[in-house]
Every structure is written in structure tokens, then in C-alpha cells.
Amino acid sequence: MRRDTRDRKILVEEAVSLDGETAAPIAAPEAEDQRSTAVRRALIGLVVVVIVALAAYLVPLPSVALAREWSDDLGPWFAWAFFAVYTVATIAPIPRTPFTVASGVLFGPALGFTGAIVAATIAAVVAFALARGLGRRRVAPLLAKPVVATVEARLARRGWLAVGSLRLIPVCPFSLVNYLSGLSSVRPVPYLIASVVGTAPGTAAVVFLADALTGETHPAMIFVSGGLFAIGLIGLIVDARMPVND
16 A cells, blocks of 8 residues: 555656646747747837838928918818818827827917817717727727726726816826726716816817917917916826825
8 A cells, every 4th residue: 555655656746747847848939939029029119210210311391381381272171181080090099199289280279279179079979989888898908008907996986077187197098088988987978078178288288389380379379388288297196196095
């Protein structure tokens, strides 16, 4: 009996050691694949940066004032087309900041701000409705970002107040708040009001600053833009100081 027990222990130890020996070769290729993937991504990113830098250096780009002239020459239909693309891109979701900058450059402060706010509001409402209609399972792939948990926690505990404060934070992705709000218990009308009120200062700041780059506006607008950016910074500080309890 004792010899049988010892034999069984030896067999078990050999099996464990065999598993340990075979586990290392299996894990090694996986780690190497991860390293090679990271290297490939880094190389692709480097190539993209080099191409963009060469294009910016070699391709003659129009001045900001010339871009404004082109926009005026194309007529009112261009504004409709631009802000339609702005809306669809923001729903997609694609970062809306480049479109907001272009709004100020191409259309000036009045039309640029109005069009940007309308486009952002329509995108916010559509994304909210999509998230609420489709449900978490289908929308979840669009929300695979590191800040999702933080934003979701604030929405769950503060409701529409969180929507307004998150809109004031420049670094918070606009589309992320749209979709997470649709998955939360925030009601549509308070969400809409909070979105417009929270989005307006940052949008105005970007549009006014972009318009100032054309040289066709009063330099004081730069200070107005800075003040509106400061409102967004205050929103960031206030949001950071407000605790989110588990």
C-alpha cells in the first residue's frame, strides 16, 4: 500500500512538472505576439506622423483668411452640408473639436457658434435615443474607453447635474457622455437642457478663438475665449472635488 501511494505521488509530480514544462513554451509565443503587435502599432504610428509632417511641409495649405473666403464663395449650401457632416461625425462617435474649430474659421462667431451648438445638440439627442433604444449590450462596444467607469459612476449618482458638469470638462469625450446618459436613468428633457447649457461655454470658446485666427475680429474676443475656457476649467475642478460614493 505504501509503495502504491508513493508511486501515485511520483506520477502526480511528474504530471505537474510536465504541465509546467509545457506551459512555458505556450506562454512565450503569446508574450512575443503581444510585443510584436506593440512594435507594429508603434511603427505604424511613426509612419503616420512622418507622412502628416511631410504633407504639412510639402503641400501648400491655404491661410485661415483664404479658407474663410472660400466658404463665403461656396454659398449657404456649404454651411448646411458642413454642419450635417458635423452632426453625423459626432454621433459616430468622432471627436468634434476639429469641426468646432473649423466652424469658427469658416463661418465666423455667429453662424459658427449657432451651427456648432445645433449640430452637437442633435448628435447628443440621437446618440441618447440610440443608447436607450438599443440597450447596453449593443452599445457597449462603442464605450470601450478607460474613462467609462468614472463617467458612468457620476451619471448614476448625480443624474442630469452630472451631464452639465461633464459637458464643461474639455477632456471628457462628448460622445461618451451621450451614450452613457442614454444607458442611465437620466430623463430626456433635463438631459437636453443640461447638454445645451454645459456645451455652450466650451463651444463658444473654441469658435471665438478660431475666428480670431482669421484676423477679422476684435482682439478682445481672444480674452472672451479665454474666459469661457476658464469656465470649463472651473467645471473640471468642481467635478473633481465632488465625491462619488460607491
